Amino acid sequence: MMKKNRMFLIIIAGAVVVAGGLIFGVTIIIKKINTKPVYYTVTKENYENVIEISGTVEAAQEQTLQALSDGTVMAVYVKEGDVVKKGDVILQLDDTTEKYNLAKQDYTIATASITGSARELSLLRTERLALVQKVADRQVVATFNGVIAKLDVAVGDSLEAKDSVGNLVNVDYLVAEVEIPETDVSKLKVGQKVEFTFSAYKDKTVYGEVEGWPAIGEVTSRGATVVKAKIKITEYPEEILPNYSFTGKIKISEPIEYLIVEMPAIGFDNKKPYVVKKGTSNKVYVQMKPYGNGTVKIFSEEIKENDLLKQVSKPKISGTAKKMQSPGMMGMGGTRMPGMSGMPRK
Incomplete structure (x- = not known):
């Protein structure tokens, strides 16, 4: 019986030694993992103010080519794609009647200048201006230098006032x-x-x-x-x-380039922000501004895009994460989650 008890104690002691060794080994591994440096990559983002x-x-300019009065097309002087200058005639309507009336008015003015009064002569000359305009209205004329983009008219076509024939x-x-x-x-x-x-x-x-x-x-x-x-x-x-x-x-302004990095890469020395580049232990003092989502903008001539910066501060834990770590929210550590006590017994 004494031998059995002694053997049992030896087994228990051995188990304790083995367990202790395992715990010690795991502790060493965890420490090594926790002490392994973490690095953050500096990225570049462009801000456009637009x-x-x-x-x-x-x-730049567009003219709708349209007849100013009714009539028959007597001539078309251009085609689509032609380059024209201001004042060039695009097409001509029959103007026989208008020119006859103008010639008749000129004869009347010539007669009145000999036998008529000054008032009558002035009236006739005013009437002549209206007849000259009617002759001009028998043409479609370019109002600026340009290109005939569209033209759909031919000699012999009958047009009414304001009919569009092109652009x-x-x-x-x-x-x-x-x-x-x-x-x-x-x-x-x-x-x-x-x-x-x-x-x-x-x-x-x-x-x-x-x-x-x-x-x-x-x-x-x-x-x-x-x-x-x-x-x-x-x-x-x-x-x-x-x-x-x-x-x-x-x-609105030229694009601005920003260097962005996660907040844990920023340390503070007497309230002065600094970073540590991979491969060195030197502090590089920088200027910084919050950028959102746990990142900051950094300003320094010594820091470039793709630089690796060592973690020098602990990441902030969000309020949600803190809640999840509290005992009342742990459903897997032996503590029951609220409302998870099982089905009621009958």
Whole structure:
């Protein structure tokens, strides 16, 4: 019996020694894990101060070619794609009657200048001005230098006043009107750069500038107050045509680059923030500003993007995490979760 008890005690003592060794080993491993340095990578983020815009571009000038009076087309002097100058005649309507009436008026004026009174002569000359205008109205004339974008008329066609036969456009530059929210109008300046992206000109950017905006706002159908700013595109590729849609942004200021890192990489020495780069033990003093989500912006000429910074402070535990660590919220450590006491017995 004594031998059995002695053997039992030896076994228990051995188990205690083994258990103690295991606990000691695990403790050493945990300490090594906990003392292994943690590093955070410095990242770079760009901040753009811009106003987002969208819309369609238009020709710098556009003239609808339309008859000013009824008549038959006697001549068409241009075709689609032709370049014309201001004052060029696009088409001519029959003007026989108008020219006859003008010639007759000239004869009457000549006669009145010999036998008529000064008052009668003045009246006849005023009537002549109206007849000259009627002759001019038998032509469709270009009002600016441009290109015939569309023309659908032929000799012999009968037109009525205000009938449209085509379009003349000036595409020396393009323009666009874009809606600017009232909260952003104070940021606008004439000459600000604008970047355009067109679906017809993918992966490439077209540049323009702010030309101006009115001194009064408008209320949209959505109930928002906006100001319609005018944007000008002086240089653009031939792939871009009037009425093409775009998205873009007005650049309020040049982009700013920030270096971002997690807060545990920041230590404090007499309230002065510092970081420690991987491979060194030297403190690099920095300036910092909160950035959100547990990160900060850091400012230092010695810190660059992709630098590895050592953890020098403990991560902050959120309120939710603290709650989860409290005894009342632990469902796996032998303490029951509220409401988990099992089904009631009958």
